[in-house]
Amino acid sequence: MSDQPRRFAERLLHQLRRAPAGRIAALAHREFRDTLTSRQRSALVAYLTYAITVAAVRGVTVSVRKKQLGLRDVVVGPVHIHHYLPGIALLATAGALGVRGSDKLVVHCLAGATYGAGCGLVTDELPLLLALRDVYWTEEGRWATELILSIVGLVGAYFTAVPFWRALRVDLAAVRWRAPVKRSEEDA
Known part of the structure; x- marks a missing residue:
């Protein structure tokens, strides 16, 4: 098995630690806009939104179960509304x-975010939907769901954005290796 993905991640993290946050954000935005196609952008937004939604839903459901944060x-009425219902909506x-279609970047990203959040809400409750009973807090329902949801979100986001990560790495390397700006005595 190749060490290339691990080395790439280590180099990227090293470069991220050295560059100012504003510059990283500007580079990331430019690469997002210029490197990825509209389909890749919406897929990346969908996967990232999916991963964020799953993490947020897990946090909220644990807080509800432990009666924390007043949630x-x-x-x-007498009906508990499970979070797969807003997910379906x-x-x-x-x-x-998607059916309406649009060439606008905003619509592609909005559709991706909506799809990712909906998938996150629905798939987080797969054990309930598959077993037709609430196994959410049992061992069989919990560990498998958390593992699979995390892997799907993170791996999907990475592979969707491979061109973005490559271009961002090149830009960050250029920032790191750029010669320091020499000041004249008048500027000092």
Whole structure:
């Protein structure tokens, strides 16, 4: 097995630590805009939103279960509203955006974010949907779901954006190796 992905990640992290945050953000934005196609951008946004949604939902559900932060289950009358229901609504919205179609970058990214969040909400409750009983907090429901959801989100985001990561690495290397600006005595 190749060490290339690990070495790439180590070099990128090293370069990120040395560059100012504003410059990194500007480089990342430029590479996002210039390197990726509209399909790659929307897929990257979808995967990142998916991973963020899963992490947020996990945090909220643990807080609800432990009765922390004053959070409670969403209940309408006697019915507990599971988070796959808003997920289905978001997936339907993403489908409508996709069917309508648009050439605008904002619409592509909005559709990707809506789809990613909807997928995150639905797939987080897969054990409930598959077993037709609430196994969310059992060992069988918890560890497998957390592992798979994390892997899908992170691996998908990485491979969707390979051109972006490569271009960002080149730009960061150029920033790092650029000669320091010499000041004249008048500027001092």
